[in-house]
Structures are given as C-alpha cells and as structure tokens.
Amino acid sequence: MEKEYVVGVDVGGQTAKIGVVNRRGEILCQKSIDSKYGKGEADKFVKALCSTIRELVKKIGLESVNGIGIGAPDGNFYKGTIEDASNLQWAKGIIVPFAEMISKELGGVKTVVTNDANAAAMGEMTYGAAKGMKDFIMITLGTGVGSGIVIGGNVVYGHDGFAGELGHTCAVRTNGRECGCGKKGCLEAYTSATGVARTAKEWMVNSLKPSILRDIKGDITSKDIYDAAEKGDKMAIEIFEYTGRILGEKFADFVAFSAPEAIVLFGGLAHASKYIMKSLTDAMNENLISLWKGKVKIITSALKESDAAILGASALAW
Amino acid sequence: MEKEYVVGVDVGGQTAKIGVVNRRGEILCQKSIDSKYGKGEADKFVKALCSTIRELVKKIGLESVNGIGIGAPDGNFYKGTIEDASNLQWAKGIIVPFAEMISKELGGVKTVVTNDANAAAMGEMTYGAAKGMKDFIMITLGTGVGSGIVIGGNVVYGHDGFAGELGHTCAVRTNGRECGCGKKGCLEAYTSATGVARTAKEWMVNSLKPSILRDIKGDITSKDIYDAAEKGDKMAIEIFEYTGRILGEKFADFVAFSAPEAIVLFGGLAHASKYIMKSLTDAMNENLISLWKGKVKIITSALKESDAAILGASALAW
Numbered sequence: 027m028e029k030e031y032v033v034g035v036d037v038g039g040q041t042a043k044i045g046v047v048n049r050r051g052e053i054l055c056q057k058s059i060d061s062k063y064g065k066g067e068a069d070k071f072v073k074a075l076c077s078t079i080r081e082l083v084k085k086i087g088l089e090s091v092n093g094i095g096i097g098a099p100d101g102n103f104y105k106g107t108i109e110d111a112s113n114l115q116w117a118k119g120i121i122v123p124f125a126e127m128i129s130k131e132l133g134g135v136k137t138v139v140t141n142d143a144n145a146a147a148m149g150e151m152t153y154g155a156a157k158g159m160k161d162f163i164m165i166t167l168g169t170g171v172g173s174g175i176v177i178g179g180n181v182v183y184g185h186d187g188f189a190g191e192l193g194h195t196c197a198v199r200t201n202g203r204e205c206g207c208g209k210k211g212c213l214e215a216y217t218s219a220t221g222v223a224r225t226a227k228e229w230m231v232n233s234l235k236p237s238i239l240r241d242i243k244g245d246i247t248s249k250d251i252y253d254a255a256e257k258g259d260k261m262a263i264e265i266f267e268y269t270g271r272i273l274g275e276k277f278a279d280f281v282a283f284s285a286p287e288a289i290v291l292f293g294g295l296a297h298a299s300k301y302i303m304k305s306l307t308d309a310m311n312e313n314l315i316s317l318w319k320g321k322v323k324i325i326t327s328a329l330k331e332s333d334a335a336i337l338g339a340s341a342l343a344w
Numbered sequence: 345m346e347k348e349y350v351v352g353v354d355v356g357g358q359t360a361k362i363g364v365v366n367r368r369g370e371i372l373c374q375k376s377i378d379s380k381y382g383k384g385e386a387d388k389f390v391k392a393l394c395s396t397i398r399e400l401v402k403k404i405g406l407e408s409v410n411g412i413g414i415g416a417p418d419g420n421f422y423k424g425t426i427e428d429a430s431n432l433q434w435a436k437g438i439i440v441p442f443a444e445m446i447s448k449e450l451g452g453v454k455t456v457v458t459n460d461a462n463a464a465a466m467g468e469m470t471y472g473a474a475k476g477m478k479d480f481i482m483i484t485l486g487t488g489v490g491s492g493i494v495i496g497g498n499v500v501y502g503h504d505g506f507a508g509e510l511g512h513t514c515a516v517r518t519n520g521r522e523c524g525c526g527k528k529g530c531l532e533a534y535t536s537a538t539g540v541a542r543t544a545k546e547w548m549v550n551s552l553k554p555s556i557l558r559d560i561k562g563d564i565t566s567k568d569i570y571d572a573a574e575k576g577d578k579m580a581i582e583i584f585e586y587t588g589r590i591l592g593e594k595f596a597d598f599v600a601f602s603a604p605e606a607i608v609l610f611g612g613l614a615h616a617s618k619y620i621m622k623s624l625t626d627a628m629n630e631n632l633i634s635l636w637k638g639k640v641k642i643i644t645s646a647l648k649e650s651d652a653a654i655l656g657a658s659a660l661a662w
Contacts, residue, residue: 100635109635110633110634110635161502161503175601175602177495177500177502177507178498182495182496182601182602182603183603184479184495184603185478185479185603185604185605186636186639187603188603188635188636189495189603190601190603191600191603191633192600194600194633195596195597195600195601196593196597196631198517199516199517199593200518207634208633208634209631275517278513278514279513279514279597280601282508283493283508283510283513283601284493284500284502285500285501285502285503285504285505285507286503287503313514313527315525315526315527316428316525316526317504317506318504318506321504
C-alpha cells in the first residue's frame with residue numbers, strides 16, 4: 027500500500043513546498059517550510075525538510091514512500107545535486123549533494139532532483155495547460171526566472187543536466203542590471219518578481235510622473251505594483267507592459283531555437299498576465315521571422331501554483 | 345545493388361551540391377549547379393537539379409537510387425517543403441513543395457527535406473567533429489547563418505519542423521542592421537559572410553584608420569577581408585574579432601538553452617576561425633553563468649565543407 031505514494035518537493039528561494047502524491051496525481055497533504063537558510067546551513071535545511079516529510083507521511087498513515095522527487099533551482103537531474111544556486115544562500119558557490127543527503131537522512135529512499143522549472147514543466151505536461159503538447163517552454167516568473175524546456179515530449183537536460191537557464195540569457199546588452207548570478211543584463215534581473223520591483227524603483231527615480239507607488243513605505247514588492255495596477259495606477263501598468271516587452275523580445279529568440287507550440291507562464295508574475303500579455307505577445311511577434319508570427323501561443327499555467335511544482339517533482343519519483 | 349546508394353543534396357544561396365553516397369558514407373561522385381533562380385522559377389531549378397541527379401546516377405552505372413535527402417534553407421522535415429527562404433529568390437514569401445516536385449520529376453523516388461544546417465549537423469554527428477556527441481549545436485556561417493541543434497542524439501525539429509533558426513535571434517537590439525528576413529539586428533546580419541562584409545563597409549565609413557581594404561575596387565567580400573587579415577591588416581583582423589565577439593555573446597544564450605557539449609562552426613567563415621576564435625570564446629565565457637564558464641567547447645567542422653552537407657542530407661534518405 028505505501029508503495030502507491032511519492033513525495034514531491036518544490037524548493038523555492040523563500041519556501042519549500044512538500045506534498046504527498048498518489049498515482050492519480052492527487053496531493054493528499056502538503057506543507058510549506060522556510061528555505062531561507064544561510065551559508066553552510068544546507069544540512070540544517072535538509073534536516074528540517076526531512077522532518078516535515080516524515081511528519082506528512084505519518085499524517086496519512088504511511089510508514090514510507092516509494093520515492094522523493096525534488097524541484098530546486100540549479101538542481102542537476104544527472105547527479106542529484108544543487109550546484110551554485112544564486113537564489114539559495116546555502117547552495118551559493120558550492121555543490122550540495124542534495125539527493126544523497128536526503129536519501130541518507132530518510133533511510134535510503136530513492137531521491138531524484140531536477141531544476142524547479144523542469145519539475146513545473148513536467149507537472150504542466152502531465153496535468154496542466156501543456157497536456158498533450160510535445161514541444162513547449164515553461165517560464166517560471168518567481169523570485170528568479172527559470173525555464174523548463176520540453177522537446178518531442180522530453181524535458182531537455184543537455185550535456186551536463188543544467189539545460190534551460192533562460193533566466194540568465196541576456197535581455198539588455200548595454201548597461202544591463204546586475205543579476206544575482208554575477209552577470210549583467212539577464213532576463214531575470216528585469217522580469218522576476220524582484221526584477222519588476224527594481225524597475226519600479228528605477229522609474230521612480232528617473233521619472234517625475236505621479237504614482238501611488240510613491241506612497242508606499244518600505245521596500246516596494248511586485249505585489250505592491252500589482253495592487254497599484256489593479257487600482258488603475260498608470261506607472262504600475264506601464265511597469266508590467268515594459269516587463270512583458272522584455273519577455274516577448276527574448277521569447278522570440280527561444281522560439282527560433284526550439285519552435286515550441288506554446289510558451290507557458292508560471293509563478294507569481296503570471297497572475298499579472300492581464301497586464302503583461304499584450305506587450306509580451308506584440309514584442310514576441312515583432313521579433314519573430316514571418317513563419318512564426320502569430321503562431322506561437324502564450325498561455326498561463328492551468329495548475330494551482332503550489333500544486334504544479336509538487337506534482338511535477340513527484341512525477342520524477344515514480 | 346542500386347538499393348545501396350542514396351543522393352545527398354545541399355541547396356545553398358548560390359549553388360546546390362549534389363552527391364551520390366554509399367552505405368559507408370563515401371561520396372562516389374558529386375557536382376555543383378547554380379541555385380540562383382528567380383521568383384517563380386522553382387520549377388526550373390527542380391528540373392535542373394533532377395537532370396543533374398539523373399546524370400550522376402547514370403555516371404556510376406545505376407538505374408535508380410534508394411532515396412534523396414535534401415538540406416535546404418528553411419526546409420521543413422515534416423512537410424517536405426521549403427517555406428519562405430529569404431536567401432532563395434525562388435522560395436521567398438512562398439511555400440515550395442520541394443520534396444514532392446523532385447519525387448514526381450524522378451518517378452516517385454523517396455525524397456526527404458530538412459534545413460541545410462540540420463543536414464550539416466547530421467553529417468558532423470555521423471562522420472565529423474561531433475562524432476559520439478549527443479548534445480551539440482552546429483552553426484553554419486555562410487551566405488546566411490544557420491543552425492542545427494542536436495539534443496540527446498536527435499536533431500531538434502520542434503512543433504512545426506522549423507526549429508533551429510539561430511541566425512535570426514537578436515544580436516543587436518538597438519539600431520540593429522536590417523536582415524534579409526525583414527527583421528533588424530539578427531545574428532545573420534553581422535556574422536554571415538555578407539554580414540562581415542557589411543561590417544567592413546560600415547567601419548570604413550565610420551573610421552579613418554588606414555586599411556588595405558580601402559584599396560579594393562568594387563564590392564568588398566568576406567574573402568577580401570580574410571586575405572587582408574592574412575597580410576596582417578589591423579582593421580581586417582579587428583573585423584573578425586568583432587564578429588567573434590557577437591557570435592560569442594549569442595552562443596552564451598544558446599548554451600543556457602540546451603547545455604551542449606560543444607558548438608561546431610561550419611561554413612566559409614569557419615576558415616577564419618584563427619581570427620574569430622579568441623574573441624568568440626572570451627565573449628561566450630564572459631556571458632555564461634559560472635557553471636558553464638570554460639566548459640563548452642567551440643570546434644570547427646572536421647569535414648570537407650561540401651562533403652558534410654551532402655553526407656548529412658544523404659543520411660536522411662536511408
């Protein structure tokens with residue numbers, strides 16, 4: 027009986043979401059824990075994660091599970107490692123043997139790791155908006171910008187297991203913003219949740235236009251900008267349009283690479299799709315060669331945000 | 345006996361190369377014909393091509409061949425068509441049912457079409473520098489800039505058969521040069537043979553530096569620039585370094601997509617690799633996230649130029 031369950035784990039920059047999943051893709055129980063551990067604290071995080079897994083497994087009356095699938099930034103499918111993840115302090119600049127550590131802590135249970143965006147793509151392909159598609163690209167717009175690329179029905183891992191780092195392709199070549207990865211001008215520096223917040227801060231310095239964003243005390247977040255847009259704030263709406271434009275320009279490059287049927291938007295910023303979609307689609311089509319103009323679908327995830335990543339990660343474990 | 349031979353055809357912007365190939369990948373005889381036919385003259389070109397195929401087949405004492413494989417710009421593997429090829433006047437803005445036309449003309453022989461760069465990648469994987477590799481990108485630097493992407497040992501065709509148009513990804517976002525495809529700033533507009541010649545013309549206007557290129561009467565070609573570089577001309581060498589830099593910046597984006605083991609340079613400009621390689625590799629590594637820095641090989645094709653495309657195309661036909 028306990029062979030019928032796996033655990034899916036979605037490790038994000040702020041939290042890790044853990045769920046127990048059955049064969050039908052139903053999440054039986056789930057929980058979020060803090061993932062913001064510091065340098066050298068990978069071990070502490072693994073202990074907290076495993077303790078939560080034990081707790082959830084026990085909660086539904088199981089003794090063990092068939093396997094654990096993990097989606098994590100810079101997760102390596104081939105090696106089971108998390109390698110130099112710029113958004114995880116405990117995995118920055120080092121190689122963390124994550125699958126091995128968890129498996130050891132949990133008495134040898136089979137543990138598989140992949141890029142969090144690859145996991146989300148698997149979830150979307152199995153249960154979501156990309157159901158039935160063989161060629162699509164998943165773009166996750168969260169704390170960072172990740173990507174899961176599916177070609178011919180298979181997730182692309184590449185030579186070393188790290189394929190699909192589209193958040194670190196170059197969006198702005200000249201005087202680009204510094205990115206968490208150490209480079210400049212990355213797509214992530216403009217179109218992640220933090221990137222959008224940086225745009226707001228930049229615009230408020232460079233422009234004198236009125237905006238209710240100016241009334242916000244403390245650090246502006248992408249949520250603040252969304253709320254302002256909802257109230258009709260012109261600058262907030264323009265920030266999302268600018269973000270959409272940068273995404274669309276790069277999406278055209280991605281289409282030229284793998285000719286996908288669709289690009290699926292996922293993550294926090296995908297909720298602002300009503301503000302970014304038009305400029306994104308326009309910019310993409312302007313930058314596509316004629317054979318693709320108007321032919322590539324941009325869709326938003328059909329899965330509940332926490333579910334997609336957990337389900338995708340769990341699919342690895344079967 | 346005649347079942348043991350196929351025909352490989354490489355359609356370029358200037359010429360088409362045709363070869364009869366045996367199972368061991370030996371080209372038994374080959375010939376080049378003009379491919380510069382005008383608007384509405386696809387039929388004429390097909391007739392000339394088929395006449396040459398008949399001539400070659402007859403020459404080695406065969407009655408027929410097992411199949412014909414064709415590499416052509418904007419060739420569609422799924423449909424057997426050439427669709428809106430900006431470098432072929434007879435296929436610009438229209439869909440040419442190329443495989444069907446040739447098969448009909450030659451009494452029903454099986455005919456397969458793919459992108460010329462995909463064909464070259466197949467040739468390189470089977471017989472050349474990418475032998476044994478499962479993940480690599482072939483970049484063809486000729487009249488245009490093409491690409492053949494291999495992931496997990498398979499050529500990437502994408503949803504519609506047109507994947508791998510990396511020559512039309514954006515190299516220069518602001519005030520980019522017009523490209524033959526109708527867009528601006530494409531990689532092809534800077535790093536094809538004609539792109540390099542355009543750089544020379546631009547630099548001679550913008551700079552007052554001396555160069556033996558200024559003595560050339562008539563239109564400057566990439567060959568002239570190569571010859572000048574060989575004579576130690578500083579501007580000519582800098583033109584290649586600039587070309588390498590633009591390639592390297594974009595290669596970093598391509599690596600972030602599919603994490604290839606190597607990028608293989610092919611075509612006329614690859615002969616100038618001694619002038620472009622350092623700036624290319626430096627620019628690529630500067631633009632890669634740390635996990636790939638210094639790890640992606642840039643190599644030049646190991647096959648004779650005409651052979652790779654013919655062999656690759658022929659591999660389709662078996």
